[in-house]
Amino acid sequence: MRATFMYGAGDVRVENAPDPAIQQPTDAIVRIVRSCVCGSDLHPYHSLPASEQGTPMGHEFLGVVEELGSQVSGLKRGDLVVSPFAYSDNTCDFCREGLHTSCLNGGFWARGDVGGAQAEAIRVPQAQGTLVRLPVGEDSALLPSLLTLADVYGTGHHAARQARVNARTTVAVIGDGAVGLMAVLSARRLGAERIILMGRHDERTKLGIDFGATDVVPERGAEGIDKVRELTRGQGVHAVLEAVGYLDAYETAAGIVRPGGVISRVGVPQYEDAPVGFGSLFGPNITLTGGPAPVRAYIDELLPGVLDGTVEPGRVFDRAVGLERVPDGYRAMDDRTALKVLIQP
Amino acid sequence: MRATFMYGAGDVRVENAPDPAIQQPTDAIVRIVRSCVCGSDLHPYHSLPASEQGTPMGHEFLGVVEELGSQVSGLKRGDLVVSPFAYSDNTCDFCREGLHTSCLNGGFWARGDVGGAQAEAIRVPQAQGTLVRLPVGEDSALLPSLLTLADVYGTGHHAARQARVNARTTVAVIGDGAVGLMAVLSARRLGAERIILMGRHDERTKLGIDFGATDVVPERGAEGIDKVRELTRGQGVHAVLEAVGYLDAYETAAGIVRPGGVISRVGVPQYEDAPVGFGSLFGPNITLTGGPAPVRAYIDELLPGVLDGTVEPGRVFDRAVGLERVPDGYRAMDDRTALKVLIQP
Structure with a gap:
């Protein structure tokens, strides 16, 4: 063959x-x-x-x-x-x-x-x-x-499910690749009414809007974090579905998640160590979850x-x-x- | 005054x-x-x-x-x-x-x-x-x-609650200080029937047994990890309640948690970075949660x-x-x- x-x-x-x-x-x-x-x-x-x-x-x-x-x-x-x-x-x-x-x-x-x-x-x-x-x-x-x-669909669903997305959940999806778009679709399917898609490729974010994204944030890094915080009265989102896997995506996730919120990763991490201490996850009671779906x-x-x-x-x-x-x-x-x-x- | x-x-x-x-x-x-x-x-x-x-x-x-x-x-x-x-x-x-x-x-x-x-x-x-x-x-x-x-009681409860402890949950508690013992009591109160207490101070682990611990593991590090794995058919526990806060306790937690399980931290982390990548949390779908109760x-x-x-x-x-x-x-x-x-x- x-x-x-x-x-x-x-x-x-x-x-x-x-x-x-x-x-x-x-x-x-x-x-x-x-x-x-x-x-x-x-x-x-x-x-x-x-x-x-x-x-x-x-x-x-x-x-x-x-x-x-x-x-x-x-x-x-x-x-x-x-x-x-x-x-x-x-x-x-x-x-x-x-x-x-x-x-x-x-x-x-x-x-x-x-x-x-x-x-x-x-x-x-x-x-x-x-x-x-x-x-x-x-x-x-x-x-x-x-x-x-x-x-990809099961992986997007895993991200949303592990973050316990429901109708009361404000969601941000990091990444407009296929998995990120499937995370949007899955969050919508589980009832989320506010879904912020972080991505900068027009064709993809347009599809993301079709799948249920309510806001698109093309900015990255500190600018992207500020933008998501602006969209959420400065509080951040309940659930971040991280579909990229690079350390800067993790840092963005930690920057936009709301105290008590969840970072759910399905992008395969291209790093091993990351901040998890008082200043990042512990102090604001952030939950980190996810993995291979x-x-x-x-x-x-x-x-x-x-x-x-x-x-x-x-x-x-x-x-x-x-x-x-x-x-x-x-x-x-x-x-x-x-x-x-x-x-x- | x-x-x-x-x-x-x-x-x-x-x-x-x-x-x-x-x-x-x-x-x-x-x-x-x-x-x-x-x-x-x-x-x-x-x-x-x-x-x-x-x-x-x-x-x-x-x-x-x-x-x-x-x-x-x-x-x-x-x-x-x-x-x-x-x-x-x-x-x-x-x-x-x-x-x-x-x-x-x-x-x-x-x-x-x-x-x-x-x-x-x-x-x-x-x-x-x-x-x-x-x-x-x-x-x-x-x-x-x-x-x-x-x-301390609310903090032990927070550890168990964030780990979603119930009757089907196998639990390990790291640390026999007051918070660790409260985590034992809380896990028992939420229905856990198997609670392994990792601690080496006899007076404290005895109180832990009164509070509901079913097993005591005094060993630490690699030896402690082996012991908990032995007690759980090599699979590890569903929920680790980490009540110490040092990096070696985090590493022990990652070593004894079962794939799909939860590490719930209430010991204030004395570190900022820790392993969270494919080889530690991501690959086996471990959830990391907890914070100030x-x-x-x-x-x-x-x-x-x-x-x-x-x-x-x-x-x-x-x-x-x-x-x-x-x-x-x-x-x-x-x-x-x-x-x-x-x-x-």
């Missing part, structure tokens, strides 16, 4: 790779129908050391079940399924608590002997716990929106609104490429000419 | 000071009946730079209303009242959200022109919002337990159990001194011959 590998910063190649095969009785093989490039794929695109050994890429997909291990039930060949960005057994202590990203038998795509999703096919460990059947056909117009259940836990809740068209998270895809043009997709996302790139292998 | 001042590390003096007087129509003057020394008073006791100018000390008290400003209603001379460790108007946006420590018109004792509580009397700003009438007499045997509502918000909930004897938080006081012997009280708490020192001016 053809599959995408990264050989170092900026060096993405589509190459021949062995067809995936069942290794464990809990595995499935899925032919990929839609995949995409994630904002988090840009981190290695900027910093991966050059290597002779390519790293398989991609962790979001939906596709058709082609083969099933002997211990997989509840699925059959030909099912159209969506997969979370982490695989999980859906039965362990952590899965039962809704934290599938910490599954005792789970893991992440494109690690070890598990391939990436920017490919023609993939081996799915823990297939029964991982894959969710979709009640549509391969030709459905809903595929882009359904694909967001694999990561257990999107498997959310699919049942989010799927109906996608199927009935109440929400259209698939609007974050503004470009589509075939598998051979995935390297162009990375470039387009990196230079911000594309918000999120859909892959049709 | 006589009042306590600190002139530098280890230098506590009881001296003559001007009698407090009404300054604002929202003030009251309270004659102090019981006060105490707080574990947090030991931080300046260790580190306050020497100065010619003494700093007033003490932030926990109950006493009798002696005078009332013209705008204070709901209280009368002669009322026995308890005061939270922060004063607040109980009506602003933050007070209405239950965060009295961030009151827009509030503040803390022993700052600016507001005196300390290790004294014979004190001026209480925002008296109507701050003081809570107690339905007992000055001679009540319940005074020590009622005094804990001013700080809005104890005013909790008095109504906690008072009945104190009055009817369901809980006996006053057992944390293991020594009582008159005002002139407050310096001995500091020494006793500092060398750990006393857990918490009651002051009877």
